[in-house]
Amino acid sequence: MILFPAIDLKNGKAVRLYKGEFSTAHQVADDPLATARAFYAAGARYIHMVDLDGARSGSRQNGAIVQAVAKESGLKVELGGGIRSMADLEDVFALGVWRCVIGSAAVSDPDFVREAAAKYGERVAVGIDAMDGIVKTAGWERSSGLNYLDFAKSMETMGVKTIIFTDIATDGMLSGPSFDRLAALQKTVACHITASGGVSSNADLDQLNAMGLYGAIIGKAYYAGTVDLAAAVKEAGEQC
Structure with missing residues (x-):
């Protein structure tokens, strides 16, 4: 299973939210690039990044940081937030991003999803x-x-081909993932599924791995120190 330690960006800072509420944003790291390098040192080879400014307003604000992480951390960057057109995709890929996540636009503009999937294949995911x-x-x-x-x-x-599923009720709560909803999703589609939200421990990651999921995003648990990323990488298997 691929592990995606996460950095959420708001106003150029690495932050976390509770249940996606913007009013709860609090800074969790001083330097996003240094944090990404720490992920790499622990054995991770991928990173999940979200431009929260872009997600909310549709105007991406944090491109320079994303580009620095993509080019200098050694990690493959998966990025979501404010990606709503083919032009947006091209702009983000030009930053060195490996995979883009289409969120709100998947609901409002399904034709965009169809075109993006046809052109970019595995380099496009949909966030649900x-x-x-x-x-x-x-x-x-x-x-x-x-x-x-x-x-x-x-x-x-x-x-x-790839769906990133977040149960908002679990996000940032360190309460455990939504295993039942993830299992139902596995039965419904043949897509690769990445679990997002609620991971609180290495045991949670072991259970997600045992389910046969493609990936898992690690957010607050890393910053709170309740997940040992290096140990999780060893349990999850080869990260490439």
Whole structure:
């Protein structure tokens, strides 16, 4: 299983939120690039980054930091937040990003998803963020009314190969992932599935790995010291 230690960016700083609430943003690291290098030193080879400014407003604010991490950390960068057009994809890939995550635009502009998947294949993922099983958009501030399983099936039919699923109720809470909803998603689509939200311990990661998931994102647990990243990498297997 691929491990994606995470850096969320807001106003140029590495922050974490509780349940996606922007009012709860708090800085967790002084230097995003130094943090990324620490991930690499622990054995990680991938990083999940989110431009929270872009996710909320559609205007990406943190490109210079993303570019520095992509070019200087040794990690493959998976980036989401404010990617809403083919031009956005091209701009982000030009920063050295390995994979882009389409979030809100997957709901509002499915034709964009279809075109992106056709052109970029595995380099495009769709982020499905749900509260009580209902997909939310615009930095988790708007409800789409769509069931997450139905939406995942529609994304698969458009050629999407990778889905990043976040149960918003668990995000930043160190309460454990939403194992049941992840299992239901596994039964619904054949896409690669990355679990996001709620990871609180190495035991959680072991359970996700045992489920056969493609990947897991590690956020607050790393910064809180409740996950040993180096040990998790050894348990998860080869990271390439």
